[in-house]
Amino acid sequence: MNQTIPMFPTSFxxxxxxxxKHLQEAMEETNLQGLLISSNVNLYYVSGRVFxxxxxxxxxxxxxxxxxxxxxxxxxxxHYIRKPEEIGTYFQQxxxxxxxxxxxxxxxxxxxxxxxxxxxFHPATIQNGSALLRRVRNLxxxxxxxxxxxxxxxxxxxxxxxxxLYHPGMTDIELSIEIERQARLAGSLGLFRIFGQxxxxxxxxxxxxxxxxxxxxxxxxxGGAGQDTSLxxxxxxxxxxxxxxxxxxxxxxxxxxxxxxSRVFSIGTLSDLAYRAHDCSLAIQREIERIAKPGTPAKDxxxxxxxxxxAAGLADYFMGHNQKAGFVGHGIGIExxxxxxxxxxxxxxxxxxxxxxxxxxxxxxxxxxxGIENSFAVQETGLEKLTLCEEKILNLS
Amino acid sequence: MNQTIPMFPTSFxxxxxxxxKHLQEAMEETNLQGLLISSNVNLYYVSGRVFxxxxxxxxxxxxxxxxxxxxxxxxxxxHYIRKPEEIGTYFQQxxxxxxxxxxxxxxxxxxxxxxxxxxxFHPATIQNGSALLRRVRNLxxxxxxxxxxxxxxxxxxxxxxxxxLYHPGMTDIELSIEIERQARLAGSLGLFRIFGQxxxxxxxxxxxxxxxxxxxxxxxxxGGAGQDTSLxxxxxxxxxxxxxxxxxxxxxxxxxxxxxxSRVFSIGTLSDLAYRAHDCSLAIQREIERIAKPGTPAKDxxxxxxxxxxAAGLADYFMGHNQKAGFVGHGIGIExxxxxxxxxxxxxxxxxxxxxxxxxxxxxxxxxxxGIENSFAVQETGLEKLTLCEEKILNLS
Numbered sequence: 001m002n003q004t005i006p007m008f009p010t011s012f013x014x015x016x017x018x019x020x021k022h023l024q025e026a027m028e029e030t031n032l033q034g035l036l037i038s039s040n041v042n043l044y045y046v047s048g049r050v051f052x053x054x055x056x057x058x059x060x061x062x063x064x065x066x067x068x069x070x071x072x073x074x075x076x077x078x079h080y081i082r083k084p085e086e087i088g089t090y091f092q093q094x095x096x097x098x099x100x101x102x103x104x105x106x107x108x109x110x111x112x113x114x115x116x117x118x119x120x121f122h123p124a125t126i127q128n129g130s131a132l133l134r135r136v137r138n139l140x141x142x143x144x145x146x147x148x149x150x151x152x153x154x155x156x157x158x159x160x161x162x163x164x165l166y167h168p169g170m171t172d173i174e175l176s177i178e179i180e181r182q183a184r185l186a187g188s189l190g191l192f193r194i195f196g197q198x199x200x201x202x203x204x205x206x207x208x209x210x211x212x213x214x215x216x217x218x219x220x221x222x223g224g225a226g227q228d229t230s231l232x233x234x235x236x237x238x239x240x241x242x243x244x245x246x247x248x249x250x251x252x253x254x255x256x257x258x259x260x261x262s263r264v265f266s267i268g269t270l271s272d273l274a275y276r277a278h279d280c281s282l283a284i285q286r287e288i289e290r291i292a293k294p295g296t297p298a299k300d301x302x303x304x305x306x307x308x309x310x311a312a313g314l315a316d317y318f319m320g321h322n323q324k325a326g327f328v329g330h331g332i333g334i335e336x337x338x339x340x341x342x343x344x345x346x347x348x349x350x351x352x353x354x355x356x357x358x359x360x361x362x363x364x365x366x367x368x369x370x371g372i373e374n375s376f377a378v379q380e381t382g383l384e385k386l387t388l389c390e391e392k393i394l395n396l397s
Numbered sequence: 398m399n400q401t402i403p404m405f406p407t408s409f410x411x412x413x414x415x416x417x418k419h420l421q422e423a424m425e426e427t428n429l430q431g432l433l434i435s436s437n438v439n440l441y442y443v444s445g446r447v448f449x450x451x452x453x454x455x456x457x458x459x460x461x462x463x464x465x466x467x468x469x470x471x472x473x474x475x476h477y478i479r480k481p482e483e484i485g486t487y488f489q490q491x492x493x494x495x496x497x498x499x500x501x502x503x504x505x506x507x508x509x510x511x512x513x514x515x516x517x518f519h520p521a522t523i524q525n526g527s528a529l530l531r532r533v534r535n536l537x538x539x540x541x542x543x544x545x546x547x548x549x550x551x552x553x554x555x556x557x558x559x560x561x562l563y564h565p566g567m568t569d570i571e572l573s574i575e576i577e578r579q580a581r582l583a584g585s586l587g588l589f590r591i592f593g594q595x596x597x598x599x600x601x602x603x604x605x606x607x608x609x610x611x612x613x614x615x616x617x618x619x620g621g622a623g624q625d626t627s628l629x630x631x632x633x634x635x636x637x638x639x640x641x642x643x644x645x646x647x648x649x650x651x652x653x654x655x656x657x658x659s660r661v662f663s664i665g666t667l668s669d670l671a672y673r674a675h676d677c678s679l680a681i682q683r684e685i686e687r688i689a690k691p692g693t694p695a696k697d698x699x700x701x702x703x704x705x706x707x708a709a710g711l712a713d714y715f716m717g718h719n720q721k722a723g724f725v726g727h728g729i730g731i732e733x734x735x736x737x738x739x740x741x742x743x744x745x746x747x748x749x750x751x752x753x754x755x756x757x758x759x760x761x762x763x764x765x766x767x768g769i770e771n772s773f774a775v776q777e778t779g780l781e782k783l784t785l786c787e788e789k790i791l792n793l794s
Contacts, residue, residue, distance in 0.1 A: 230653025
């Protein structure tokens with residue numbers, strides 16, 4: 001291949017430098033001399049692209065990029081390798097000192113990968129680099145927030161089409177398919193990136209009626225049986241019928257960053273309890289919008305939600321009925337499950353640049369799931385809502 | 398929750414027992430007294446469902462299931478836990494001897510998970526359980542092959558609709574979206590399961606024209622730029638134009654098992670070179686169908702393909718042009734990248750029950766990708782083709 005393309009455009013360098021600086025500040029605090037990154041998510045974070053290979057970030061100075069694939073990437077700090085051990089060879093040839101303390105992505109890479117990379121940098125003391133990366137990634141840069149804002153606008157545009165996609169006689173899956181198509185036409189990349197393996201999902205979930213009450217193995221706010229035991233989450237082929245609540249919780253994957261938004265639709269009229277619970281969700285959201293700002297403990301947001309729910313006599317239905325989720329919100333970014341976690345024992349403290357999905361939801365037996373989910377950025381003065389779309393229950397029939 | 402559902406239906410027990418037996422035979426060979434499984438893929442393999450938790454398979458007898466979520470699973474060997482350490486407590490309380498040698502999924506679980514599970518079974522000697530599981534999973538049971546056969550039928554049904562989905566003026570992505578919709582309507586679960594992190598993809602790839610020649614970081618046969626640097630694979634918005642080859646390589650994810658199939662469509666007439674290369678792919682497939690049977694080294698299949706390609710003067714275009722894939726086929730099953738690998742240095746030997754995708758492909762500059770991909774099961778007497786669909790280049794215009 002004669003053509004080469006730069007590792008990243010020059011115009012993107014200031015953004016990357018900012019991220020490297022944040023990481024290096026965190027490395028300084030934890031006494032880390034080097035950080036070796038190989039997961040797709042973190043490679044994307046530090047280089048703006050996914051490649052097969054490694055980024056080595058030293059405590060001072062610019063990172064080195066060790067690339068296996070694709071061919072043709074160029075840049076002063078791009079070095080092609082065939083296997084990880086050539087990183088060690090490169091250090092030796094260049095007379096670079098090996099770090100005495102090294103961060104590896106011990107929560108993200110396999111045991112065998114870790115062992116292999118550790119040997120290259122022996123006898124460096126290894127620390128948990130994935131925890132450090134997650135902590136830094138929790139505080140989004142303005143550029144990152146703008147990506148999420150853009151995703152939110154497109155996500156909203158897709159949700160606006162939902163009433164026009166419904167036809168009587170549809171199943172949950174059939175309605176989901178039409179929403180998926182609209183999302184793809186609007187530019188959705190489709191793929192969800194998820195930290196760990198506590199979740200697997202296709203483009204999102206659409207829960208109708210009592211399927212919303214089917215416990216799932218995954219760590220989502222709500223469950224659903226899914227279509228097959230190999231992927232037990234979301235829609236299960238439920239025919240949409242009068243009196244059912246339909247919760248649409250499809251991902252907003254329009255950029256490398258995800259937005260999360262849920263809206264509820266009804267087939268005809270729902271029970272009074274369902275409307276009351278939905279109103280409670282909106283009230284919880286309003287209260288959290290009022291109190292959340294830099295410095296607010298994330299657990300206070302969960303506790304506020306739980307107190308309001310209990311006061312309204314709705315605790316039995318809060319965040320699931322047969323099985324309950326232990327949180328009312330979660331950070332979003334390159335992955336759908338970042339920090340902060342809005343849970344009773346969360347140690348996270350809100351800070352400017354955090355972006356999270358707030359999703360107070362209720363499962364009403366015989367009706368389905370109601371409630372709200374929006375994505376918010378934490379700004380100096382409070383929350384900025386990134387997913388702006390009608391919040392009341394819309395009757396599709 | 399008052400209702401419980403069995404961990405697996407009684408009717409499925411014989412199938413599961415067969416898998417447990419295969420695993421236990423492999424454990425016997427490698428002197429393994431216990432195997433602790435926690436990855437979603439392998440939990441699905443040993444239980445027929447995905448759950449959050451662990452399966453402990455002893456060398457003799459039935460496995461124990463330690464479940465965190467979902468609530469409500471029942472069965473003699475189902476034990477609810479909140480954290481992995483309770484597995485150790487259970488062994489102690491029941492007076493069960495801890496294994497002296499234990500398999501952990503060291504290629505699939507993170508370093509930190511591994512450390513945590515190792516501590517529970519201390520001082521057991523730990524071996525690579527994921528390699529053992531992959532080896533056993535490479536030999537599919539008749540039930541598993543039937544799932545793949547079923548997926549192949551649905552996959553074919555979707556591909557039959559492709560000519561009716563094309564409209565002049567479409568982009569690659571727009572055509573892809575309509576195929577994705579047909580796949581979902583036919584029951585596709587959408588999600589791809591992939592071993593390791595060398596690949597990420599949405600529902601598959603559709604490569605038109607020179608985008609097929611864009612090198613990708615991923616370990617797929619071909620690349621494509623994708624729509625965003627966060628997911629650099631597949632279609633990139635190329636308008637479909639006269640003289641272009643369009644290769645459709647969408648996954649067949651209709652069950653917990655994947656089929657893989659590619660077909661080529663043309664917009665008008667392609668260059669002679671493109672048709673000649675396509676014919677060479679079909680000839681390679683015929684020759685491999687003729688020679689492949691239990692006992693055939695997988696590397697022979699690759700070498701056969703390469704020799705035929707070289708003899709035809711097409712080596713420059715084989716398995717990519719700017720960047721070449723180093724294989725001509727790969728095992729499929731619960732994951733899209735299982736064994737055997739059809740590559741020059743593969744040590745795999747074909748055996749009854751293996752299922753693989755064979756994908757001799759060429760990238761012709763100025764035209765696009767041509768070639769064929771089908772899924773095959775290795776039966777006693779040779780290969781059974783599981784994806785039956787017109788193989789010549791179909792003109793869409």
